[in-house]
Structures are given as structure tokens and as C-alpha cells.
């Protein structure tokens with residue numbers, strides 16, 4: 001078992017100081033809930049130095065797509081201190097155990113802290129149009145479920161601008177009007193959430209991410225696109241996915257300016273990746289040379305998140 005420690009600004013907003021993510025390397029078959037508890041307890045002993053014994057309370061299990069189950073526990077200490085526990089199980093195989101450690105809990109990390117290095121197949125396999133038509137493990141619904149894990153931010157569109165920065169020659173600051181003046185592309189696409197729902201035939205309109213980075217002058221050292229939103233939400237994807245032809249900074253959905261709940265004034269839309277990569281209320285697009293976890297990536301979700309390859313959780 002290999003563990004690494006991570007954090008992310010959005011997670012901090014939820015009171016979580018850091019996440020310890022343990023990758024169960026060996027191939028195990030889950031027998032029952034008692035087995036699951038044993039695994040959590042052994043991961044705990046390995047990864048964290050806890051001064052007092054806690055009680056492991058089962059909270060819930062939720063299916064993620066058709067092949068994953070996410071089990072949640074709370075490790076309760078005296079008073080009201082909890083360490084959150086998430087176990088990712090694919091089929092019957094437990095693959096990761098994550099501990100979300102809140103601020104103020106005196107817990108040391110025991111395992112050597114190694115940085116997560118995503119092993120992503122390069123170059124990215126071609127997106128298959130036929131496969132993408134009905135991606136594995138998805139169920140179609142009629143309208144996208146609205147998510148705002150960190151709340152809906154207050155937006156003053158007259159003060160808002162998009163910052164394009166990082167590994168570029170000329171950082172950009174673009175107002176909403178600037179974006180319109182760059183030329184708007186309409187992208188008709190299905191949209192897929194990692195939790196298993198898809199919506200067909202949405203129409204987004206916005207500026208190609210590729211165009212923005214062409215203007216800014218992307219440096220060859222850029223390997224990742226890290227996106228930051230007004231609410232503190234963050235996400236990351238390989239730069240080549242961000243630059244793919246249908247990736248846009250959308251300002252409209254179905255022929256109207258984005259609704260505030262869908263990310264007004266602007267959001268990313270990267271249709272071939274799961275929805276969590278399509279950051280709403282986007283504020284900064286940062287080209288980086290190094291990988292770092294965004295909000296959901298810090299909770300075990302995939303560094304790339306290709307829908308047709310079912311990249312829901314980190315596998316490496």
C-alpha cells in the first residue's frame with residue numbers, strides 16, 4: 001500500500017486540512033463489510049499516527065457509475081472530531097482508501113509522503129465518436145443536475161475577468177466582452193457526470209481554450225491545465241485535453257447566457273471528460289508543468305477523467 005498526502009484550497013473551505021490517499025496495490029476481493037473495516041483499520045495504522053483510539057462508524061455507500069461503489073465511514077474521536085474515510089471499490093476490488101483529516105485534529109502522517117504522479121497514457125488515445133455516443137456506466141436523464149459543492153458565488157460580471165496565465169509568454173486578462181469579441185463557437189454535445197448521469201444534446205457557446213492559449217503563447221513546458229473558480233473550486237486536466245477542439249470557455253448554454261447556477265459568467269466545458277473538469281464560475285486558467293490535485297482529484301478522482309475510457313477514479 002502506497003499513501004500520499006494532498007490538499008486543495010476548496011477542500012480547506014470544507015474544513016479539511018489534508019487528505020491521505022492510500023492506493024491498495026495488491027489485488028483483493030472484498031468479502032463483506034467486516035473485511036472493509038479491516039482494510040480501513042490497517043490503512044489507518046500504516047498511514048496515520050493517532051494518539052487515541054477512535055470508533056469507525058459506517059456512514060453510507062453510493063454507486064459511482066455502474067462499476068464503482070464508494071463506501072464512506074467516519075472515524076470518530078472524543079468530542080466531535082471526525083476523520084472522514086472513503087473507500088473506492090471497483091467491482092469487488094477495493095482500490096483506494098482516503099482519509100480526510102479536518103483542521104485541528106492532532107494526527108501525524110506516518111507513511112513517507114510521496115507526491116501523486118499520474119501515469120497517463122501519452123499520447124491520449126483518440127476519442128471514439130461511436131463509443132462516446134453512449135459511454136459505459138452512464139444513464140441518460142433530461143437535464144443536468146446542478147452542483148455547487150462550495151456554494152454559488154456572488155458574481156459581479158462588470159468586475160469579472162478571466163485570467164490566462166502560468167506557462168505562457170503573455171498572460172491575459174479577458175473581460176466577458178473580450179471573450180465575445182474573440183469569437184464564439186457553438187459546441188453541441190452530451191454532458192457526462194462521473195456519478196453516472198448524462199444529458200444529451202446540450203448546446204454550449206464560448207471561446208476555444210486553444211484560441212486563448214494561442215494568443216497567450218503556450219510554452220512547451222505546459223503539461224497541465226489547472227482551473228480555479230470564484231467559489232474556490234479547482235480542477236486539473238492534461239493540457240492536450242484542454243486544447244482539444246470542443247473544449248471551450250462557455251458563456252452561453254442552449255442559446256442564452258449561462259444561468260448563475262450553471263456558472264455565469266463563464267465556465268469550462270470539456271465534453272469528452274467527466275463533468276467535474278468543466279469548472280463553473282471559472283476565474284483562472286493556469287498552464288502548469290507539474291501535476292497538482294484539484295478539488296475532486298484530491299478526493300481520489302482521476303487526473304484526466306476521460307468518459308469513454310471510464311476514468312472515474314485514480315487507478316495508479
Ligand SMILES: Nc1nc2c(c(=O)[nH]1)N[C@H]1C(S)=C(S)[C@@H](COP(=O)(O)O)O[C@H]1N2
Pocket residue numbers: 144145146147148149150192193194229231233261262263274275276277278279280281
Ligand atoms: N465551481 C464548480 N464547478 C463545478 C462543480 C462545482 O461544484 N463547483 N461541479 C462539477 C460537476 S461534478 C459537474 S457534473 C458539473 C455540473 O454542471 P451543472 O451544475 O451546470 O449541471 O459542474 C462541475 N463544475
Ligand SMILES: [Mo]
Pocket residue numbers: 147192193194195275276
Ligand atoms: Mo459531476
